[in-house]
Amino acid sequence: MPTEVALLESQALRAEQMGRVEVLDKIKSLVMLPDGMHLRAEEVARYFEVSTTSVRRLTDRHQRELVGNGMTVLRGAELQSFHSEMVSLWKGEGLGSYPQAAATQLRLYTRRAVLNVAMLLRDSDIARSVRTRLLDAEEDLRAPCVSLERRVTRIEGCLADVGSALQELGPVLGRMSQRLDSLDRKLDVTHQVVNAVSIRLTDVSHDVIRLDARMDDLAHRLRDLGRRTSG
Template sequence: MPTEVALLESRALRVEQMGRVDVLDKVKSLVMLPDGIHVRTDDVARYFEVSTATVRRLTDRHQEELAENGMRLLRGADLQAFHSDMVSLWVGEGRESYPQAAARLRVYTRRTVLNIAMLLRDSDIARCVRAYLLDAERDLRAGYAALEHRVTRVESCLAGVGAALQELGPVLGRMSHRLDSLDRRLDTTHQVVGAMSVRLGHVSENVVRIDARMDEIAHNLKDLSRRTRKQR
């Protein structure tokens, strides 16, 4: 788990936190220029409640790192174009005038300000920003640890299931064989029942024929009996 000192000393650790610019507004509102993207050295100093000289010394010492995270030093045509854009936005917001730098202007993005918060030692605001970052890192690591524990438990359960399935394999094989044998016996039974049904159908036809013949014999006997009585 990184500490505040480690964050101050390690550029690699600071790089890992560069996406957490939301932390800045949790500590204090950062007043941006009208474009909503940049702030000036004076704005950075007011945010961290330090002097502009302190900010300049810090940016001089860590110029390369801060430049990678959005810090720019504007001069000449770039400065004029930037001023032109800011003036139009500034007037559009109903402000009276836009303060312009004479020859150069250093501007910063939110990423740069967050970078400064991880470098500036003598600022209570910077310490609060670092505390938020470290607390978030601690919570994230705790979440990862809990997730890893749950994954480990699932893996252990799956290992038990695998062993049980291996033990059940032969049993399931035997049951499958018995079920196949039962299916064959049922098929044979169905065939026998079908044959018996056919034979019973033939027997029923024979019974009908015999019944008809008996009726005929009975009728002949009645006729014979009547003729016999007449002859007497």
């Protein structure tokens, strides 16, 4: 699991957490500009309870990373257009006069950029709380994965034991298969013998019937002969 120091030092680790912007509002309410999408350096500084100068210095050091996570720098016509839009929205929400500075450029931070600042700003209790919440949530997410890995490892161990047992049973099963084949052959021979005996018994039955008929015929002849002799 990454540590807070690792998060401060590693851009790759910070990039893994960039989708977790909901953590910001769990620590402290994030006050956006009237467009609902941006903050200026002043709002970012108020959120982290540090000076605007600290936010600007940090932004100067990590501008490329922050731009990659949604920070924009407005100048010229873009800056004037943004100010005009904010003046209209500001008045529409009854917020009074829009605090328009005379600067020639303006940095705007999205929620992702603010989260990026939270993972870079060292001297802020709010930023530390954000980092702690990110790391705690990361540990909670990893816990089920670790448990699943352990279960998979146990299952693999069981399957390995089953595989070994099957290897040991292989020769036994082979011998049993040979014996069953031998029994099948003996049963076939037995069936053939039984069929032959059945046929022979049928023939004997026919012979007995013919013998009975001949005995009856002989008995009739003997009775006829006896009557003739006595007459």
